[in-house]
Amino acid sequence: MSETASTAPVMFEELPCESGQRIGVARLNAPRSLNALSLDMITALFDQLLRWADDEQIACVWLEGEGERAFCAGGDIVQMYNSMTPVGERNPYIEDYFSAEYRLDYLIHVYQKPLICWGHGVVMGGGMGLMQGASQRVVTEKSKLAMPEITIGLYPDVGGSFFLNRAPGKTGLFAGLTGIHLNAGDALFMGLADVFIHAERKSEVLSGLQDMALSGQPATDHVLVHRLLREMSPNETPASPVREHLDSINQACDAATLPEVAEALLRLKDQDDWLHRAASTFERGCAQTAWLVWEQLRRARHLSLADVFRLEWCMSVQCAMHADFREGVRALLIEKDGAPQFRYHTTLDVPSTYIEGFFVQPAPTHPLADL
Numbered sequence: 001m002s003e004t005a006s007t008a009p010v011m012f013e014e015l016p017c018e019s020g021q022r023i024g025v026a027r028l029n030a031p032r033s034l035n036a037l038s039l040d041m042i043t044a045l046f047d048q049l050l051r052w053a054d055d056e057q058i059a060c061v062w063l064e065g066e067g068e069r070a071f072c073a074g075g076d077i078v079q080m081y082n083s084m085t086p087v088g089e090r091n092p093y094i095e096d097y098f099s100a101e102y103r104l105d106y107l108i109h110v111y112q113k114p115l116i117c118w119g120h121g122v123v124m125g126g127g128m129g130l131m132q133g134a135s136q137r138v139v140t141e142k143s144k145l146a147m148p149e150i151t152i153g154l155y156p157d158v159g160g161s162f163f164l165n166r167a168p169g170k171t172g173l174f175a176g177l178t179g180i181h182l183n184a185g186d187a188l189f190m191g192l193a194d195v196f197i198h199a200e201r202k203s204e205v206l207s208g209l210q211d212m213a214l215s216g217q218p219a220t221d222h223v224l225v226h227r228l229l230r231e232m233s234p235n236e237t238p239a240s241p242v243r244e245h246l247d248s249i250n251q252a253c254d255a256a257t258l259p260e261v262a263e264a265l266l267r268l269k270d271q272d273d274w275l276h277r278a279a280s281t282f283e284r285g286c287a288q289t290a291w292l293v294w295e296q297l298r299r300a301r302h303l304s305l306a307d308v309f310r311l312e313w314c315m316s317v318q319c320a321m322h323a324d325f326r327e328g329v330r331a332l333l334i335e336k337d338g339a340p341q342f343r344y345h346t347t348l349d350v351p352s353t354y355i356e357g358f359f360v361q362p363a364p365t366h367p368l369a370d371l
Contacts, residue, residue: 009041011066012048014058015206021059021214023206024052028065034073035065037126039097046104053113059214059221060114062206063134065127068142068199071118074125075101077152080320081329087322090362094320098157099367101126102309105159106371108133109305112218114225116209119143119187120199129158132192135222136229139184140199141238145192148179150285152328153342155292157316161300162308167191170253171242176293177253177265178278179285185240195229196237205232241274248275258294262347287344288324291355299359306371311359313368318358 008029015023026045028035052058065071075097083093108115108130117134119127123145131137131145139145147156147164156164156176164172167190175182175190187193197205208228214221242249248271252264265282268275282290292315300308319325324342331340344350 008044009038010044010048015210017059017210017212017214019059019213019215020057021216022057023209023214024048024055024058024061025206026061026063028063028072031065031067031069033076034070034122035067035127036073036076036078037101037130038076038079039093039100042097042100042104046100046107049104049107049111053111056216058113059216060116060209060225061111062116062118062209063130064118065121068121070122070127071120072124072127072130073122074127075158077154077329078333081326081334084320084326087326089321090317091320095317095363095367098313098316101129101158102313102368103371105129105133106305106309106368109159111135114218114222116225116229118202119145119193120202124148126158128160128163128192132159132163136195136225137187137193138205138229139187139193139196141184141196142199143184143187143193145182145187146179147176148281150177150179150282150289150293151340152332153286153289153322153324153326153340154319154328155289155296155315157312159305159308159312161296161303161312162305163192165297165301169246169250171246171249173253173261173293173297174242174249174278176297177261177285177290178282180242180278180281182242183238183240185238186242188237189240189243195233197229197232198234201232205229208232245275258291259347261294262290286324286328286340286342287347287350288322288342288355290347291350292319292358295355295359306368309371310366310368313366314361315358317362318360321362322358 011027011029013025085091115134116136117131120140255261265279269279328340
């Protein structure tokens with residue numbers, strides 16, 4: 001591999017198939033930052049996916065992360081922090097970043113050819129945005145999924161308003177409010193993954209794809225890919241703590257108002273260690289984020305996928321224009337003191353008019369109007 005290729009933000013290759021078709025392989029290439037999603041990575045991946053979509057010789061796409069630690073740990077929020085403008089002012093970099101990221105996420109959701117995401121290792125935030133739209137979402141014994149934005153003053157974006165609303169019971173709301181880490185069993189139970197395969201079988205899966213009679217006809221190729229991945233999956237998958245705690249989650253998160261849910265979540269701290277961790281993260285988290293999670297799921301419940309991304313672009317750009325997001329990033333990733341000074345301490349302290357401002361379109365023209 002050339003030096004240029006090895007340092008590219010995303011590495012691309014095409015694997016030949018027995019049928020004469022090819023498999024497009026895209027590998028996020030920033031392992032030192034756990035493949036945090038930069039704007040360069042987003043642009044490169046988007047452009048290549050469009051080229052492969054139009055290439056009749058590409059039968060399916062395989063998306064993975066470089067290294068064994070992570071598929072993608074999220075967006076490049078350090079760069080976002082470095083670009084921050086004064087509170088209340090628009091930020092061109094932030095606006096461009098989120099519009100490009102959500103356009104990529106949307107493309108993956110509507111991609112016609114089979115698109116397999118190898119969700120090995122850490123899959124959080126922006127990584128979830130890439131994974132959730134894939135037609136086949138693979139998890140391994142090392143997968144660790146989360147939407148942990150409660151800790152930094154953002155909210156579960158990248159389509160979270162869409163896929164968290166489709167999780168069973170109140171588990172989507174719970175995951176958004178607590179940022180709980182989900183294993184492969186949880187991902188399967190919550191509909192955030194499709195199939196479990198042991199990590200050591202990755203090369204075997206790729207070889208199997210190359211040996212299949214892929215035709216370039218999406219309808220038949222989807223069936224072949226689906227069957228192969230299930231053949232590679234063991235009979236037993238990891239146990240799901242979310243499933244084990246489903247009754248407690250549903251009971252706590254089924255209150256009529258967010259402050260009532262907050263009280264119920266804090267009472268879960270006394271039940272067991274897993275629920276204690278979830279409730280403690282919520283307790284330490286950003287009250288602004290808790291309200292954004294509550295409102296995004298309520299408002300997006302019946303929205304189309306395109307409208308979800310348009311809604312989230314407004315919310316995300318607004319977050320960058322408010323203080324809590326930059327303060328959360330500062331405390332977690334910049335100065336790393338772990339002591340963010342968020343504007344409000346509890347959900348009861350947050351005025352409804354303050355939250356309403358996050359749903360106001362911050363630009364005269366919406367960049368995702370054409371989705």
